[in-house]
Amino acid sequence: MIHRGCFVVSDNNTQTAGPAVSCRDVGKIWSAGTSRAHEALANIDLDIEPGEFVVLLGPSGCGKSTLLYLIAGLEQQTGGSLTYFGEQVKAPSPDRSLIFQETSLFPWLSVWENVSFGLQIRGESEPDRRAAAKDVLKRVGLTEAGSKRPDELSGGMRQRVAVARALAMRPRVLLMDEPFAALDVQTRQKMQDFLIDVWRDSGASVVFVTHHIDEAVALADRVCVFTSRPGRIKETVKVDLPRPRDPFSPECEALRKRLTQLLKDEVDRAFAEQEGMAEAV
Amino acid sequence: MASVSTDRTPVSGTGTVAGGQDSPPALAGYTLPEPLREFLPKVGWTLVSVGTFAALWEFLWFIGWADPKLLPPPHVFLGAFADQAKFFNTAQRWAIGVSPDAGPTPWQAVLITVVSSAMRVFIGITLAAILALSLGVAIRYWIVVERLTLPTVTLLSPVSPIAWLPVAIFLFGIGNAPAIFMVVIALFFHMTIATINHIDGVNRNLINVARTMGATKAQIYRRVIIPAILPGVFVILRLNLFGAWMVVLIAESTGVGYGLGQVIMLARNTFNPSLVFFCIALIGFLGFATDWAMRMTQKRVLYWVNDPSGVLRGL
Numbered sequence A: 001m002i003h004r005g006c007f008v009v010s011d012n013n014t015q016t017a018g019p020a021v022s023c024r025d026v027g028k029i030w031s032a033g034t035s036r037a038h039e040a041l042a043n044i045d046l047d048i049e050p051g052e053f054v055v056l057l058g059p060s061g062c063g064k065s066t067l068l069y070l071i072a073g074l075e076q077q078t079g080g081s082l083t084y085f086g087e088q089v090k091a092p093s094p095d096r097s098l099i100f101q102e103t104s105l106f107p108w109l110s111v112w113e114n115v116s117f118g119l120q121i122r123g124e125s126e127p128d129r130r131a132a133a134k135d136v137l138k139r140v141g142l143t144e145a146g147s148k149r150p151d152e153l154s155g156g157m158r159q160r161v162a163v164a165r166a167l168a169m170r171p172r173v174l175l176m177d178e179p180f181a182a183l184d185v186q187t188r189q190k191m192q193d194f195l196i197d198v199w200r201d202s203g204a205s206v207v208f209v210t211h212h213i214d215e216a217v218a219l220a221d222r223v224c225v226f227t228s229r230p231g232r233i234k235e236t237v238k239v240d241l242p243r244p245r246d247p248f249s250p251e252c253e254a255l256r257k258r259l260t261q262l263l264k265d266e267v268d269r270a271f272a273e274q275e276g277m278a279e280a281v
Numbered sequence B: 001m002a003s004v005s006t007d008r009t010p011v012s013g014t015g016t017v018a019g020g021q022d023s024p025p026a027l028a029g030y031t032l033p034e035p036l037r038e039f040l041p042k043v044g045w046t047l048v049s050v051g052t053f054a055a056l057w058e059f060l061w062f063i064g065w066a067d068p069k070l071l072p073p074p075h076v077f078l079g080a081f082a083d084q085a086k087f088f089n090t091a092q093r094w095a096i097g098v099s100p101d102a103g104p105t106p107w108q109a110v111l112i113t114v115v116s117s118a119m120r121v122f123i124g125i126t127l128a129a130i131l132a133l134s135l136g137v138a139i140r141y142w143i144v145v146e147r148l149t150l151p152t153v154t155l156l157s158p159v160s161p162i163a164w165l166p167v168a169i170f171l172f173g174i175g176n177a178p179a180i181f182m183v184v185i186a187l188f189f190h191m192t193i194a195t196i197n198h199i200d201g202v203n204r205n206l207i208n209v210a211r212t213m214g215a216t217k218a219q220i221y222r223r224v225i226i227p228a229i230l231p232g233v234f235v236i237l238r239l240n241l242f243g244a245w246m247v248v249l250i251a252e253s254t255g256v257g258y259g260l261g262q263v264i265m266l267a268r269n270t271f272n273p274s275l276v277f278f279c280i281a282l283i284g285f286l287g288f289a290t291d292w293a294m295r296m297t298q299k300r301v302l303y304w305v306n307d308p309s310g311v312l313r314g315l
Ligand SMILES: Nc1ncnc2c1ncn2[C@@H]1O[C@H](COP(=O)(O)OP(=O)(O)OP(=O)(O)O)[C@@H](O)[C@H]1O
Pocket: A030, A031, A038, A040, A058, A059, A060, A061, A062, A063, A064, A065, A066, A067, A101, A211
């Protein structure tokens, strides 16, 4: 367990009981109170246990990113309550790292400076930051890229740097918004394996957004399938399979089939609704 | 299962990962000045371009179409350098009992004039940039500052710098101060507004990344917003460079005391086309040189901004 030490979450949390994140009837209306009000989420009830790997699966625009923003504390919910280890989420915290859907590296910083950005915010010294950056970069297989600039990297490498940057903060909850969507199948496979390793080592909870059913099947302890407009949790599917999972095992096939059906109904419904709206206009 | 992680790295096993890297990675992104082999062709083409223009002019003079009294060709207005340069000795000319020929040598006179004008431009631009950047950031940082200053800034920004000329003279009399004041006034208001626009345009994700890492408002401004807006602000600065030159020339021509603008005014009043074209050539060269200096600064300071011209040329 060479790398283990550097990803272990500090164990001084005495609040062992209870979920890491708890959503009770959470709703979000964008631009609430204006004519452009848009209900993105409604009646979200979701508990994320410490160390759990939850995948959010749903059609485009159903509010998955929105839910991550709420958990991260970047946006405030307009209904219900959202707690983190029993405390209301009011503001972002380094304990909950969010990896954004779009690449969001600082173009003026080199890779290692990007990775250690949060440590600099915390006021850690440069040697410490260099060492930490080196560690995490090694973890994502980018040892050599430390002094490069983000625009010199490929899309997949950039996304790995973003993962490294989140890991460097040693978060208790890792929120990932379609982090591997832009990667080719092989790289994505590698990244998934790597993520599972890191997740096991760190003991952090992961909330992982995707619209890839295969990805959900490979990763999740639990898959939450969303409805669209407004996003609700339509069904939660527990996945009790040991990892690494053989994607062609009968269990995985069955799971994939079930998720495909759930999602297809939802996408059909969303499209039908949109056509209905178009006709009404 | 957890033990899988001991030596698993997503990178294919080239063996490079295992070997400990002792030297820390160097600070990235320091661009060296353009290598000479890229630089020389540029100079060459500039000379060819200017040379062609000059040759055309000379040709028009040769066949008698361009009247040398009104449109003296380059060899005339550049050839009589010593003759022209004595007009630059303006600082001495006003002194009582000093003959027009006394004072610095022609070369020195031209140099003094050119350097004084260039310094006014440079100091004015630097001051305007610092002030506008500070106010722009302060306006977004503290709502009180916005409420107190933004309406005035918005109101004053469309006022032409020419309208400020009398104010500059009332306030600062003659000398460097009014010319610098004119440059600052000409750039400050719309650079402030541009700064605010750039702040509003900063990628939300970058700000959110900093927020999720627990950055304070001050840290977000210092570490994210300011680096993010610098390229845009620099472009505004470069676009206004020629405006700054113009304003300085106008200020000088109306009574700063000395400088290129005053020499042009003198040339106009004494009907000396040779001197006019000599000044135009000088100003053109200076504008070119300052723009080049700005581009170099931009490359150094904003090392992460890619120059798109190469891509565009490949189209
Ligand atoms: N900042 C915002 N302001 C207003 N509306 C927003 C904002 N962000 C998202 N929305 C709206 O909220 C809804 C949900 O958006 P969200 O980004 O959460 O979807 P998503 O499930 O992540 O979709 P995708 O899979 O395409 O990323 C969309 O209809 C979108 O238009």
